[in-house]
Amino acid sequence: MARLRLTPFDALIVVDMQKDFSSGGSLPVKGAEEIVPVINSYVSLFREKGLPIFATRDWHPENHVSFKDNGGIWPRHCVQWSRGAEFIDGLELPPDTFIINKGDKPELEAYSGFQGTLLDSLLRERGVKRLFVCGVATDYCVKNTALGGLNLGYQVFVFSDAVRGVSPETTERAEEELLERGALFIEKEELL
Ligand code: VGL
Ligand code: ZN
Numbered sequence: 001m002a003r004l005r006l007t008p009f010d011a012l013i014v015v016d017m018q019k020d021f022s023s024g025g026s027l028p029v030k031g032a033e034e035i036v037p038v039i040n041s042y043v044s045l046f047r048e049k050g051l052p053i054f055a056t057r058d059w060h061p062e063n064h065v066s067f068k069d070n071g072g073i074w075p076r077h078c079v080q081w082s083r084g085a086e087f088i089d090g091l092e093l094p095p096d097t098f099i100i101n102k103g104d105k106p107e108l109e110a111y112s113g114f115q116g117t118l119l120d121s122l123l124r125e126r127g128v129k130r131l132f133v134c135g136v137a138t139d140y141c142v143k144n145t146a147l148g149g150l151n152l153g154y155q156v157f158v159f160s161d162a163v164r165g166v167s168p169e170t171t172e173r174a175e176e177e178l179l180e181r182g183a184l185f186i187e188k189e190e191l192l
Contacts, residue, residue, distance in 0.1 A: 002184070005192045011128040012046040013149075014039055014055040015113060015135030015142045017091050020077040020084035021058075027077040029136040031164040033088060038162040039134050040092045041188065047094055052126055055093055056113035056135075056145065059085060059101035066109050080104065098122055111144035120152055130155040138165035143174040150181050161187040 017039065019025050022032040046053050058078035066072035078085040080101075087093065100117050103110040113119050123131075131149045133156060135142055142163050149156045158178060165171030175185070 002190045006049050009129035011052045013133045016058050017088050017135050019086050021136045022088045026075045029164050032136050035162045036090045054098045056100045059104045061106050063106045065107050111141045112148035113145040114148035132157045134159040134162035136164050138163045139170035139174040156183045158185050160185040
């Protein structure tokens with residue numbers, strides 16, 4: 001078992017914990033509600049230490065290219081300002097959480113929280129070196145946000161007890177790819 005302690009160079013990235021990705025939403029990810037309390041406990045931990053917390057949101061316009069109606073592969077989801085785009089009930093984000101909207105250009109898919117956003121510059125400004133990633137979906141936005149972080153030179157940890165994927169096969173492949181690229185998977189007990 002690994003043991004690690006949070007340092008002043010760490011940030012928490014909560015990926016797409018939105019109603020449309022929970023049960024009853026238009027693109028439900030199994031177990032998304034289940035990880036809400038786990039994510040809340042990570043949020044408290046980072047908050048206690050005064051470390052920055054970022055929450056990404058899938059934030060699509062009505063005419064987004066990823067929707068089936070517009071030639072994409074997904075049902076309509078996370079439309080800007082709609083109820084489905086809201087954070088899942090019970091998710092406790094402090095008022096100073098940085099909200100990162102992505103996928104807000106009609107013609108561009110954005111599975112990564114770094115794509116077309118200020119995330120990298122906000123992290124850099126704060127001297128962040130290590131990212132701790134949780135949320136949904138392991139096989140899409142968690143994966144691409146983590147890979148984006150690795151490409152930009154961050155050390156990336158994925159909280160394995162606080163992520164969920166769309167399908168078991170793609171989730172397993174995503175985990176494999178993340179491991180190959182140097183991400184580490186850790187859980188609550190390993191954080192001192
Ligand atoms: C996501 C599918 C479509 C995600 C976003 O947050 O993983 N998946 N849009
Ligand atoms: Zn989307």
